[in-house]
Amino acid sequence: MASATRLTSLDDPRLDVFARLTDHQLRARVEEERGVLVAETRLVVEVALDRGVRPLSFLVDERHLETCADLLARAGDDVPAFVLPHDQMERLTGYRVTRGLLCAMERPAPRAVCDVVAGARRVALVEDLVDVTNVGALFRSAAALGADSVVLSPRCADPYVRRALRTSMGTVFTVPWARAAEGEWPRGTFDLLREAGFACYAMALEPDAVPLDDPSLLAAEKRALAFGSEGYGLTRAALDACDRSVIIPMAHDVDSLNVAASSAVAFWQLFR
Numbered sequence: 001m002a003s004a005t006r007l008t009s010l011d012d013p014r015l016d017v018f019a020r021l022t023d024h025q026l027r028a029r030v031e032e033e034r035g036v037l038v039a040e041t042r043l044v045v046e047v048a049l050d051r052g053v054r055p056l057s058f059l060v061d062e063r064h065l066e067t068c069a070d071l072l073a074r075a076g077d078d079v080p081a082f083v084l085p086h087d088q089m090e091r092l093t094g095y096r097v098t099r100g101l102l103c104a105m106e107r108p109a110p111r112a113v114c115d116v117v118a119g120a121r122r123v124a125l126v127e128d129l130v131d132v133t134n135v136g137a138l139f140r141s142a143a144a145l146g147a148d149s150v151v152l153s154p155r156c157a158d159p160y161v162r163r164a165l166r167t168s169m170g171t172v173f174t175v176p177w178a179r180a181a182e183g184e185w186p187r188g189t190f191d192l193l194r195e196a197g198f199a200c201y202a203m204a205l206e207p208d209a210v211p212l213d214d215p216s217l218l219a220a221e222k223r224a225l226a227f228g229s230e231g232y233g234l235t236r237a238a239l240d241a242c243d244r245s246v247i248i249p250m251a252h253d254v255d256s257l258n259v260a261a262s263s264a265v266a267f268w269q270l271f272r
Helices: 013-019 023-028 042-050 086-093 113-117 132-144 162-168 187-195 236-241 259-270
Strands: 003-006 036-040 055-061 080-084 101-106 122-126 149-152 177-179 198-203 222-227 244-247
Touching: 013 036, 013 055, 013 080, 013 086, 013 101, 036 042, 036 162, 042 055, 042 101, 042 162, 055 086, 080 086, 113 149, 113 177, 113 187, 122 132, 122 187, 122 259, 132 149, 132 162, 132 259, 187 198, 187 222, 187 236, 198 236, 198 259, 222 259
Parallel strands: 003 080, 055 080, 122 149, 122 222, 149 177, 198 222, 198 244
Antiparallel strands: 036 101, 055 101
16 A cells, blocks of 8 residues: 655655656656656546556645545555645645646556557547647547547647546546657558558548538448647648548538537547
8 A cells, every 4th residue: 555654845856746847857757667647636546547557656635635545555555645735735736636636657658550550440540739638538539439549640749648637537548549650640650540441531621521421431341530730630641641531510600619529529420
Protein backbone atom coordinates (compact mmCIF):
# COMPACT_ATOMS: atom_id res chain seq x y z
CA MET A 1 0.00 0.00 0.00
CA ALA A 2 1.20 3.52 -0.81
CA SER A 3 2.56 5.18 2.31
CA ALA A 4 0.84 8.45 3.29
CA THR A 5 3.17 11.37 4.02
CA ARG A 6 1.75 14.66 5.23
CA LEU A 7 3.67 17.63 3.85
CA THR A 8 3.85 21.09 5.36
CA SER A 9 5.75 22.95 2.64
CA LEU A 10 4.72 23.51 -0.96
CA ASP A 11 8.38 23.98 -1.83
CA ASP A 12 9.05 20.27 -1.34
CA PRO A 13 10.74 19.12 -4.59
CA ARG A 14 8.77 15.87 -4.49
CA LEU A 15 5.74 17.95 -5.53
CA ASP A 16 7.38 19.29 -8.69
CA VAL A 17 5.83 16.60 -10.88
CA PHE A 18 2.32 17.74 -9.91
CA ALA A 19 2.70 21.47 -10.47
CA ARG A 20 6.10 22.76 -11.50
CA LEU A 21 6.96 20.69 -14.56
CA THR A 22 5.55 21.49 -18.00
CA ASP A 23 3.92 18.80 -20.14
CA HIS A 24 7.08 18.76 -22.26
CA GLN A 25 9.25 18.25 -19.17
CA LEU A 26 7.01 15.45 -17.98
CA ARG A 27 7.33 13.68 -21.32
CA ALA A 28 11.09 14.05 -21.26
CA ARG A 29 11.56 13.09 -17.61
CA VAL A 30 13.24 9.70 -17.41
CA GLU A 31 11.61 7.08 -15.22
CA GLU A 32 13.00 3.74 -16.35
CA GLU A 33 13.40 5.15 -19.87
CA ARG A 34 9.88 6.55 -20.05
CA GLY A 35 8.24 9.88 -19.34
CA VAL A 36 5.66 10.70 -16.71
CA LEU A 37 1.96 11.53 -16.93
CA VAL A 38 -0.33 13.00 -14.28
CA ALA A 39 -3.77 11.43 -13.91
CA GLU A 40 -6.56 13.39 -12.22
CA THR A 41 -9.74 12.03 -10.61
CA ARG A 42 -10.41 8.68 -9.02
CA LEU A 43 -11.98 7.25 -12.20
CA VAL A 44 -8.99 8.02 -14.44
CA VAL A 45 -6.52 6.66 -11.89
CA GLU A 46 -8.62 3.54 -11.42
CA VAL A 47 -8.81 2.88 -15.18
CA ALA A 48 -5.06 3.40 -15.50
CA LEU A 49 -4.33 0.97 -12.67
CA ASP A 50 -6.73 -1.57 -14.21
CA ARG A 51 -4.70 -1.32 -17.43
CA GLY A 52 -1.43 -1.91 -15.64
CA VAL A 53 -0.07 1.65 -15.73
CA ARG A 54 2.54 1.96 -12.99
CA PRO A 55 1.97 4.61 -10.29
CA LEU A 56 4.99 6.64 -9.17
CA SER A 57 3.44 8.86 -6.50
CA PHE A 58 0.06 10.19 -5.35
CA LEU A 59 -1.04 13.64 -4.24
CA VAL A 60 -4.17 13.59 -2.10
CA ASP A 61 -6.35 16.29 -0.59
CA GLU A 62 -6.58 15.36 3.08
CA ARG A 63 -10.39 15.61 2.86
CA HIS A 64 -10.37 12.72 0.35
CA LEU A 65 -7.71 10.54 1.96
CA GLU A 66 -10.19 8.06 3.40
CA THR A 67 -12.16 7.65 0.16
CA CYS A 68 -8.92 7.07 -1.78
CA ALA A 69 -7.64 4.40 0.59
CA ASP A 70 -8.59 1.50 -1.68
CA LEU A 71 -6.68 3.03 -4.61
CA LEU A 72 -3.62 3.66 -2.45
CA ALA A 73 -3.84 0.03 -1.34
CA ARG A 74 -3.32 -1.08 -4.94
CA ALA A 75 0.11 0.57 -5.08
CA GLY A 76 3.32 -0.86 -3.72
CA ASP A 77 4.80 0.11 -0.37
CA ASP A 78 7.50 2.04 -2.21
CA VAL A 79 4.97 4.43 -3.80
CA PRO A 80 4.56 7.62 -1.73
CA ALA A 81 1.19 9.32 -1.21
CA PHE A 82 1.71 12.98 -0.36
CA VAL A 83 -1.12 14.56 1.61
CA LEU A 84 -1.90 18.28 1.64
CA PRO A 85 -4.66 20.37 3.23
CA HIS A 86 -7.38 21.39 0.76
CA ASP A 87 -6.34 25.04 0.46
CA GLN A 88 -2.69 24.09 0.00
CA MET A 89 -3.62 21.66 -2.76
CA GLU A 90 -5.23 24.43 -4.80
CA ARG A 91 -2.38 26.83 -4.08
CA LEU A 92 0.10 24.29 -5.40
CA THR A 93 -1.71 23.32 -8.59
CA GLY A 94 -3.50 26.58 -9.41
CA TYR A 95 -6.77 24.77 -10.17
CA ARG A 96 -9.46 22.84 -8.34
CA VAL A 97 -8.33 19.22 -8.33
CA THR A 98 -11.30 17.00 -9.19
CA ARG A 99 -12.06 14.65 -6.31
CA GLY A 100 -8.84 15.75 -4.62
CA LEU A 101 -6.60 13.16 -6.25
CA LEU A 102 -3.62 13.28 -8.60
CA CYS A 103 -1.34 10.42 -9.50
CA ALA A 104 2.01 10.64 -11.25
CA MET A 105 2.37 7.54 -13.42
CA GLU A 106 4.79 6.04 -15.86
CA ARG A 107 3.74 6.77 -19.43
CA PRO A 108 2.86 3.53 -21.26
CA ALA A 109 5.27 2.52 -23.99
CA PRO A 110 4.33 3.95 -27.40
CA ARG A 111 2.75 1.61 -29.92
CA ALA A 112 3.23 1.31 -33.67
CA VAL A 113 0.46 2.24 -36.12
CA CYS A 114 0.57 -1.21 -37.72
CA ASP A 115 -0.02 -2.82 -34.32
CA VAL A 116 -3.10 -0.79 -33.34
CA VAL A 117 -4.61 -1.18 -36.82
CA ALA A 118 -4.10 -4.94 -37.01
CA GLY A 119 -7.43 -6.66 -36.48
CA ALA A 120 -9.37 -3.37 -36.36
CA ARG A 121 -12.46 -2.59 -38.43
CA ARG A 122 -13.11 1.00 -37.32
CA VAL A 123 -10.24 3.48 -37.03
CA ALA A 124 -10.22 7.20 -36.19
CA LEU A 125 -7.49 9.30 -37.83
CA VAL A 126 -6.73 12.59 -36.09
CA GLU A 127 -4.60 15.31 -37.68
CA ASP A 128 -3.05 18.19 -35.73
CA LEU A 129 -5.68 18.81 -33.04
CA VAL A 130 -4.38 21.53 -30.72
CA ASP A 131 -6.88 21.56 -27.86
CA VAL A 132 -6.19 18.68 -25.47
CA THR A 133 -9.81 18.68 -24.26
CA ASN A 134 -10.91 18.01 -27.85
CA VAL A 135 -8.47 15.12 -27.99
CA GLY A 136 -9.88 13.72 -24.75
CA ALA A 137 -13.48 14.16 -25.90
CA LEU A 138 -12.75 12.44 -29.20
CA PHE A 139 -11.24 9.46 -27.37
CA ARG A 140 -14.28 9.22 -25.10
CA SER A 141 -16.62 9.20 -28.12
CA ALA A 142 -14.38 6.74 -29.94
CA ALA A 143 -14.54 4.34 -27.01
CA ALA A 144 -18.28 4.72 -26.52
CA LEU A 145 -19.31 4.55 -30.19
CA GLY A 146 -17.32 1.72 -31.66
CA ALA A 147 -13.82 2.81 -32.72
CA ASP A 148 -11.30 -0.01 -32.44
CA SER A 149 -8.28 2.26 -32.47
CA VAL A 150 -7.05 5.82 -32.98
CA VAL A 151 -4.11 7.03 -35.08
CA LEU A 152 -2.69 10.51 -34.44
CA SER A 153 -0.62 12.71 -36.73
CA PRO A 154 2.90 13.57 -35.53
CA ARG A 155 1.84 17.07 -34.42
CA CYS A 156 -1.45 16.17 -32.75
CA ALA A 157 -1.82 17.20 -29.09
CA ASP A 158 -0.74 14.68 -26.48
CA PRO A 159 -3.53 12.38 -25.18
CA TYR A 160 -1.56 11.82 -21.97
CA VAL A 161 -1.82 15.47 -20.87
CA ARG A 162 -3.77 15.71 -17.59
CA ARG A 163 -6.76 17.57 -19.06
CA ALA A 164 -7.00 15.19 -22.01
CA LEU A 165 -6.99 12.19 -19.69
CA ARG A 166 -9.64 13.74 -17.45
CA THR A 167 -11.89 14.69 -20.39
CA SER A 168 -11.53 11.23 -21.88
CA MET A 169 -12.69 9.63 -18.61
CA GLY A 170 -9.64 7.37 -18.84
CA THR A 171 -10.48 5.99 -22.28
CA VAL A 172 -7.05 7.06 -23.54
CA PHE A 173 -5.88 3.97 -21.62
CA THR A 174 -8.54 1.65 -23.05
CA VAL A 175 -8.64 2.52 -26.77
CA PRO A 176 -5.47 1.35 -28.57
CA TRP A 177 -3.74 4.30 -30.20
CA ALA A 178 -0.51 5.21 -31.91
CA ARG A 179 1.20 8.28 -33.29
CA ALA A 180 2.31 8.14 -36.92
CA ALA A 181 5.96 8.81 -37.68
CA GLU A 182 6.78 12.20 -39.16
CA GLY A 183 7.71 10.83 -42.57
CA GLU A 184 4.71 8.47 -42.73
CA TRP A 185 1.92 11.05 -42.35
CA PRO A 186 -0.35 11.30 -44.16
CA ARG A 187 0.34 9.27 -47.28
CA GLY A 188 2.19 6.35 -45.74
CA THR A 189 -0.35 5.96 -42.94
CA PHE A 190 -3.36 6.10 -45.23
CA ASP A 191 -1.73 3.70 -47.69
CA LEU A 192 -1.12 1.25 -44.86
CA LEU A 193 -4.81 1.38 -43.97
CA ARG A 194 -5.90 1.02 -47.58
CA GLU A 195 -3.64 -2.00 -48.04
CA ALA A 196 -5.36 -3.51 -44.97
CA GLY A 197 -8.72 -3.11 -46.70
CA PHE A 198 -9.93 0.17 -45.20
CA ALA A 199 -11.96 2.83 -46.95
CA CYS A 200 -10.60 6.18 -45.76
CA TYR A 201 -13.17 8.96 -45.34
CA ALA A 202 -12.29 12.60 -44.67
CA MET A 203 -14.66 14.67 -42.53
CA ALA A 204 -14.32 17.83 -44.59
CA LEU A 205 -16.33 20.55 -46.35
CA GLU A 206 -15.19 19.56 -49.83
CA PRO A 207 -17.27 20.30 -52.95
CA ASP A 208 -17.70 16.61 -53.73
CA ALA A 209 -18.42 15.55 -50.13
CA VAL A 210 -21.36 13.20 -49.54
CA PRO A 211 -23.74 13.37 -46.57
CA LEU A 212 -22.84 11.25 -43.59
CA ASP A 213 -25.98 9.14 -44.03
CA ASP A 214 -25.20 8.23 -47.66
CA PRO A 215 -25.79 4.44 -47.79
CA SER A 216 -22.76 3.90 -50.02
CA LEU A 217 -20.47 4.76 -47.10
CA LEU A 218 -21.56 1.55 -45.37
CA ALA A 219 -20.47 -0.64 -48.26
CA ALA A 220 -16.89 -0.89 -47.00
CA GLU A 221 -16.43 -3.51 -44.30
CA LYS A 222 -13.50 -1.59 -42.80
CA ARG A 223 -13.80 2.19 -42.33
CA ALA A 224 -11.35 4.88 -41.24
CA LEU A 225 -12.55 8.42 -40.47
CA ALA A 226 -10.14 11.35 -40.64
CA PHE A 227 -10.61 14.55 -38.59
CA GLY A 228 -8.58 17.74 -38.97
CA SER A 229 -7.47 20.54 -36.69
CA GLU A 230 -9.81 23.03 -35.06
CA GLY A 231 -8.67 25.89 -37.27
CA TYR A 232 -8.18 24.75 -40.85
CA GLY A 233 -9.36 21.16 -40.81
CA LEU A 234 -7.51 18.46 -42.71
CA THR A 235 -4.47 19.41 -44.75
CA ARG A 236 -4.62 19.12 -48.51
CA ALA A 237 -2.24 16.18 -48.37
CA ALA A 238 -4.54 14.32 -45.96
CA LEU A 239 -7.61 15.11 -48.07
CA ASP A 240 -5.88 13.81 -51.19
CA ALA A 241 -4.91 10.63 -49.34
CA CYS A 242 -8.55 9.85 -48.52
CA ASP A 243 -11.00 8.02 -50.78
CA ARG A 244 -13.98 10.31 -50.17
CA SER A 245 -15.02 13.36 -48.19
CA VAL A 246 -18.02 13.32 -45.87
CA ILE A 247 -20.12 16.09 -44.34
CA ILE A 248 -22.75 16.29 -41.62
CA PRO A 249 -25.77 18.10 -43.11
CA MET A 250 -26.38 21.36 -41.21
CA ALA A 251 -29.42 23.52 -40.51
CA HIS A 252 -29.87 27.24 -39.70
CA ASP A 253 -26.83 28.24 -41.76
CA VAL A 254 -24.43 26.57 -39.33
CA ASP A 255 -21.16 25.86 -41.11
CA SER A 256 -19.79 23.00 -39.03
CA LEU A 257 -19.55 21.43 -35.57
CA ASN A 258 -16.67 21.40 -33.14
CA VAL A 259 -14.50 18.33 -33.73
CA ALA A 260 -15.56 16.82 -30.41
CA ALA A 261 -19.22 16.97 -31.47
CA SER A 262 -18.70 16.06 -35.12
CA SER A 263 -16.61 13.00 -34.25
CA ALA A 264 -19.37 11.72 -31.95
CA VAL A 265 -21.98 12.13 -34.69
CA ALA A 266 -19.75 10.48 -37.29
CA PHE A 267 -18.83 7.56 -35.02
CA TRP A 268 -22.49 6.94 -34.27
CA GLN A 269 -23.39 6.81 -37.94
CA LEU A 270 -20.45 4.86 -39.35
CA PHE A 271 -18.83 2.96 -36.47
CA ARG A 272 -21.66 1.66 -34.31
